[in-house]
Amino acid sequence: MATIRDVAEAAHVSTATVSNVLNNKKKVNPETRERVLAAVDALGFRINAVAKSLKNRKTNRIAVVVTDLAGQFFQSVIRAVNAVADDNGYSLSIFNSDRSVTKEKNLLREILSAQYDGVLLDTVISTAQIPEYAEYLRRLFLNDDEKFVPLTVLERDFSPYGFDSVCVNIYEGGLNAMQHLYDQGCRRIAFLAPPPSFDERIRAYYDSLDRFGLKYDPKLEESTLFSYFSGYTAMKKILDSGVPFDGLFSGNDELAVGAYQAMQEAGISIPQDVRVIGFDNIFLANILSPSLSSINVPKSTMGRLAAENLFRRIEEGHQELPVKIQLPTQLVIRTSTDPYAVISNDWIRHV
């Protein structure tokens, strides 16, 4: 490829002048500028962004690490992040930790080595491990000159430990889900428990049972991995246990798809026999029949705010205190918990 040097020679100027033309930095004589641009064209020159990055210590790339590339959830988040990155002239690399802490740590090292300008992290770490992991991250992200590589954490609150965080009040969302089932008359509530790192949903389930004075039955709780199939097998197990239930709190919406299938095969009708509520409110919830009640998590907003916050940090670079952005959840009632729910078809506009 042609280099800035080739362009300089072709245009009979110095490399400094070429650089100035390309970056509109200093003012350049219009005639000279024309000559340079002509040479750029003639040679098909494209600036080598790697060399530029090395010199500038700026790559104009951000990294986003997610725990699961398959899910609808992150698709919404990533789409929003991508839009913001685009607007800011950054490109986006996506890394998938596959819910493995080891892999996540390796990815972060790789990302720092690759000099990304900022990182959006959806960590697999659970609430209890935050302080310890934060310490790890601090060491990892600290440059020698006492500055951190900008990092914004999604879905966990690391702000007391120095990192900007965009959170959703998942626990409260879980309480609302359980409250809604209770209000609809459910007294034996089964639970498709999310993976351990989603501990706030799990706490919400236990605490709600307590609050309602309902007794916990381990046969009504099954651990899952957030996939359709996992929801299917988990629900099969609960059904096989023979323990009756009249409500189901599904750790996320995707699990509910599998649960629907298992329940349908068992001849159970929703919501007549069992009322079902999911979590996340992905578009799937609208499409299932019956349509699935869920706890909405503002996915796009989360992605957008996280990205905007990250770029602010990258570009302003100031040392202000870490920010915590807290987003609300919202109960969305559909026919899986309330046969008389009025369903607007408005969702269709949004995808």
Add this chain to the structure above:
Amino acid sequence: MATIRDVAEAAHVSTATVSNVLNNKKKVNPETRERVLAAVDALGFRINAVAKSLKNRKTNRIAVVVTDLAGQFFQSVIRAVNAVADDNGYSLSIFNSDRSVTKEKNLLREILSAQYDGVLLDTVISTAQIPEYAEYLRRLFLNDDEKFVPLTVLERDFSPYGFDSVCVNIYEGGLNAMQHLYDQGCRRIAFLAPPPSFDERIRAYYDSLDRFGLKYDPKLEESTLFSYFSGYTAMKKILDSGVPFDGLFSGNDELAVGAYQAMQEAGISIPQDVRVIGFDNIFLANILSPSLSSINVPKSTMGRLAAENLFRRIEEGHQELPVKIQLPTQLVIRTSTDPYAVISNDWIRHV
């Protein structure tokens, strides 16, 4: 950040030796190696991949350009690509052209400037424009030393013009979709036409009508943009036209979601009144009620093969002739065209 120089000083060796240790290139005295590794640890040194890339002319990054970040379709493709990239030690950047040729061209320029080692391109260009666009790409991707930056094209055949291509026989798939509707007794088939760049589906519709001796009615064809909402409004229009129809060929599955909604609001039952077939066979097809017949496109396989092919080109770098990988489609019959279709629940395992 600590540099290789800092490490060299701390370990009392030269930078060349540090480099040799880090890359296991030449053999280094075990004691020296230990000293170096100790220094690396002590300083928390991480190699600067940007500097390395500049020197090596290799970034270990690939770019994938898609026309639509929102769709289920690309999620499947990207997931497969990501897995292969991971296995090969590459990281993946995602670019969204949003179905704009201008944006696609800009992205490609940006990608080449950023020195990506290879590109996976899902172009927005339609079949007819391939020769011309191929010429454009050849100019763009040609290094001065007569070598092309590895590029693998998805869903279009650029192999006669010098670029590896992973294709799906969409036209045939479209014929099969139409044939199936015809076989099921449909004689007035409506069409939710995909955007112009998906011209093979459009051709399949016209050619099939011809073949079956069915007359074309423009009122039964509506152009769309591949979104739920677009499917919804397009179907509304067709319904408003008052022209009766007994079959629907939906340009892709997502459009069918909107069409379902519109038809349901109009009190039309599927498949009794109208038989519906989609395209792509995304998982949604299983979840809709009635479940949606579709033409399967092997999305993961496509992503995997394209990525594998790209890495072969990157790493072997040989000048063999461009490859065309052609993948088959498959008719998947569900209850939207055949009320007696036997539906396995096996799909649930795959997501």
Add this chain to the structure above:
DNA sequence: GTGAAAGCGCTAACAC
């Protein structure tokens, strides 16, 4: 087995 030094392609003082 190890080191000195050139250079990848760019930017930004600084000099003129």
Add this chain to the structure above:
DNA sequence: GTGTTAGCGCTTTCAC
């Protein structure tokens, strides 16, 4: 307004 040049952090040839 333009040019000279040092240097970003790494790899690699060539001496030793």
